[in-house]
Amino acid sequence: MAARRAALxxxxxxxxxxxxxxxxxxVFTVAESRHVKESIPGGHTKNLFxxxxxxxxxxxxxxxDAVIDLKRLHEVIGASGRLSxxxxxxxxxxxxxxxxxVTPFGATADGEGRVTVVLDAAMLGHEVLNYHxxxxxxTTSISRDDLVVFLKATGHDPLILPVSADDCxxxxxxxxx
Numbered sequence: 001m002a003a004r005r006a007a008l009x010x011x012x013x014x015x016x017x018x019x020x021x022x023x024x025x026x027v028f029t030v031a032e033s034r035h036v037k038e039s040i041p042g043g044h045t046k047n048l049f050x051x052x053x054x055x056x057x058x059x060x061x062x063x064x065d066a067v068i069d070l071k072r073l074h075e076v077i078g079a080s081g082r083l084s085x086x087x088x089x090x091x092x093x094x095x096x097x098x099x100x101x102v103t104p105f106g107a108t109a110d111g112e113g114r115v116t117v118v119l120d121a122a123m124l125g126h127e128v129l130n131y132h133x134x135x136x137x138x139t140t141s142i143s144r145d146d147l148v149v150f151l152k153a154t155g156h157d158p159l160i161l162p163v164s165a166d167d168c169x170x171x172x173x174x175x176x177x
Contacts, residue, residue, distance in 0.1 A: 001134060001135050004096065004108070004109075004134055005133055005134050005135065007108065008105055008108055008133060008134060009021075009133070011108065011150075011153070012142075012146075012150070015146075015149060015150060015153055017142065017146040017149060017150060018143075018146070019140050019141060019142045019146075020140070020141045021133055021138050021139070021140045021141075022036075022039070022040050022138060022139045022140075022141075023137065023138045024036045024137065024138065024139065025137065026100075026136050026137050027100075027136055028099075028100035028136060029100070030044075030046050030064040030065075033064075033139075036139065037064075037130070037139075040130055040139055040141065041128060041141070042126055042127070042128030042129055042130050042141050043063055043123055043125075043126030043128065043129045043130065044063065044064045044130050045061055045062065045063055045064055045123060045129060045130060045131060046061075046062060046063070046064045046066070047059055047060070047061050047102040047103060047104065047131075048060040048061075048062075048068070048085070048102075049085065049086045049090075049091050049095065049102055049115075050073075050079075050083040050084065050085060050086060051083065051084060051085075051086045051090070052074060052079035052080045052081055052082075052083055053079075053080050053081035053082070054080040054081075056079060056080065056116065057086060057090075057094060057114050057115045057116065058077060058079060058083070058115065058116050058117075058118055059095070059102070059104060059106075059115050059116070059117045059118065060073070060077070060118045060120070060163055061104050061117065061118065061119050061120065061123065062120035062122070062123050062163060062164050063120065063122060063123045063126075063164070066120060066122065066123070066163075066164035066165070067164055067165040068120075068163055068164050068165070069165065070082075070083060073163060076161055076162070076163055077116070077118050077159065077161060077163065078159075094109070094110055094114050094115060095107075095109055095110060095115060096108070096109025096110075096134070097109075097132075097134055097135070098135075100136050101132050101134060101135050101136040102132075103131040103132045103133070103134060104117060104119075104131055104147065104150075104151060105131055105132070105133060105134055105140070105150075106134065107150070107151055107154040107155075107156045108154055110154070110155075110156070111155070113155045113156065115156065116156075116159065117151055117156045117158040117159070118158065118159045118160075118161055118163060119147075119148075119158045119159070119160050119161075120161070120162070120163045120164050121160050121161060121162045121163075122162070122164050123144075123164075124144050124160065126144060127143060127144060128141050128142070128143055128144070129141070129142055129143075129144055129147055130142075
């Protein structure tokens, strides 16, 4: 994992993306990470690795405290039927991370573009966002604009959609690249 993490930071550098990384003890859930978040500014997030009835894969990225209606989410993101969580094995195979370390930065492992990345529009109200750098022993801060640049550079042009209950829609984020 150290080599993949180093490659991730090299990719950031080659794209002109500035990040800040904070090392900490391993955290596996949003609840466990609350004390870590207190010292790191910006929007803190959760990542849902999901699949639909046809086997299409999605990574839904939202603020950690966002309320997401999983029963209706498929309607918002254009999935075929109700969504279920992808298995840990599938997550590692396609996204290259273990459960508890899910992050949009896993896009570097998905060269085939199997995963559709969905960014919650409400999350993009934060200038700075925080994600694990492929492992849950650190948090990397990145600007929302640079997150989109990164995802596009990996072949994952993100869908920016109102997926949380507290979302007022994508129109206020029209200036994103």
